[in-house]
Amino acid sequence: MERTGSIKRKVMARHHKAEVMIAGEQLRLRLHDNKLIKDRRYHLRTYPNCFVAQELVDWLIIHKEAPDRDIAVQLMQHLMDHDIVHHVCDKRLVFKDAKMQYRFRKDDGTFPFNTEVKVFMRGQGLYEHLVTSRDSVMQLREERGASYPHSFPGCQLIDWLLQNGEVQSRRQGLELCHALLEHGIIQHVSLTHHFYDSGLLYQFCVNFRRRRCLSELLNESEHEENKEVFQTQENQDESAFTVHEIASKSFLSGQPSKPQKAVGGGRRGSSTSLQLHLHSYCNAASGPLLRCNPKSVLKRHVTCEELLSPGAPFMKRVLTVLGDAMGWGFVVRGKSPCYIQAVDPGSPAAAAGVKVRQFVCQVNSLSVLHMDYRTLTRLVMTGPRTVVLEVMEPVN
CATH class of the missing domain: 1.10.10.10 (Winged helix-like DNA-binding domain superfamily/Winged helix DNA-binding domain)
Known part of the structure; x- marks a missing residue:
């Protein structure tokens, strides 16, 4: 078990490295297109293909890649730590929100091709x-x-x-x-x-063409660092999942639960983990993340046969969820059939009519009734941003 866990941790670390490289390259190309990267002079010397840290932070906030300057600096520091960008003199290891010049290592040929x-x-x-x-x-x-x-x-x-x-x-x-x-x-x-x-x-397991939101980098890194805190009790409940603590009212659930400590700065994020849930921005001022494994919102267990039987008290609906840069905004749970556990009220899912207690029958015309939540999640995460859901909801 220990060896298996070690292998999984290595794979997850490599997967995160891949995501950082893709996000970094997508950012580099966008900055070139927006002319933020160009030749610049400093102390009588010309530095090719540089950007000014302060200008980049402004750009990240304007383009909603970061909610504030502190998060923007954290994002760029993350890219520095993974050898994507560096200071032009390679003497500074900290990214600062100042009139300092940095470069992408791919632009100056110093990228480590290991x-x-x-x-x-x-x-x-x-x-x-x-x-x-x-x-x-x-x-x-x-x-x-x-x-x-x-x-x-x-x-x-x-x-x-x-x-x-x-x-x-x-x-x-x-x-x-x-x-x-x-x-x-x-x-x-x-x-x-x-x-x-x-x-x-x-x-x-890597969709190279998907547009990455830079906030995902911090979310994934945060998830890895707190892996022991967020780990689900899968041996006890195969259909369980973990919801990272977010601002406690940003998700609507059909079942009341005990009050939980809210985390400041919560924001919907596109996840590359096994759940379609939120990842919140967390910094030193946000407070710690809490372990949360809420009870099912279902009032009773429902089988696939019951859903499909004639005269069953369920109504079929087809919903089109157009994912945005932050993701889709709903949580799936269960196994044969999966159901909607929670919905972010400000998300594309909520706008499309996705509600708690709906059972997911099809995703993009593919039957998913007999899938578990992991498989269904992977199907959505590796597919197009527009997701067509066929759901069955109870008739009240």
Whole structure:
């Protein structure tokens, strides 16, 4: 168990590194487009491709990438800690909200191309090739009664690598896929197998094309640092999940609970973890995060057969949720069927009519009745930002 936990922690750390690299690159391209990155002179010397920290902080707030200057500085410090940006003289290790010049390491050629980065870039290249290829092996497939979009059998991926000249032999293909899995780029659909040259199904667990919100970087880092605090009691309840403490009234739940200490600065965030819940901004003034595993909002257990039976007291609705930069804003829970546990009242989900106690039947025309909340969450997180939900809600 200890070894398994260590492996999972390494995979999560690598996945976070991948997310930081993607977010950093997306930010770099946007800053170039907005002319914030340019050649600048300082003390009779010209520094190419630089940005001024103070100007960037202003830009992050104007474009709603950060709610205030303190969070903006934390975000950029996070990029510095991961070798994405640095001070032009490389002597300062702290990002300061001042008229100081910084650069992206990719702009000046100092980006550390170690093994981890090389595997990441190889995975990104393969992902782009696969999603644009006419003969892509990434398709909707089923395994043990569950459907998985954009999945592929291990043996077919290796066949594709050989056919497209990505590797020279099946052994090289297997080694490449092992590296991709170990660095958190691909994974088995149920997270139970390593990579094998067989019919087992795998998926990319990094959506390289999704627009990242910079706040996700702090949220993920925060989640890793407090992993022991937030860990769910899965051995006791397979359908349980953890909700990070947020401003206690920002989520509507159908069941009252005991008063909880609210965390200041709560804001809806797009999560890359296994739940579609909120991550709040937390700093030293926010107070600690609290462990929260609320009881189900359901008044009684409902089976899939009961939902689908003629004359059942449920009404079918089709809801279109257009996710924004912060995510979708609802929490799913349960297993066969999943249901809506909570909804952020200011979210796209609330605007679309998503309500607590609704049972999720389909996601983007794919039946999810027999999925658990983990699988359903992964389906939404790796799919398009517009999610079409078919739900069944009780008729009062």
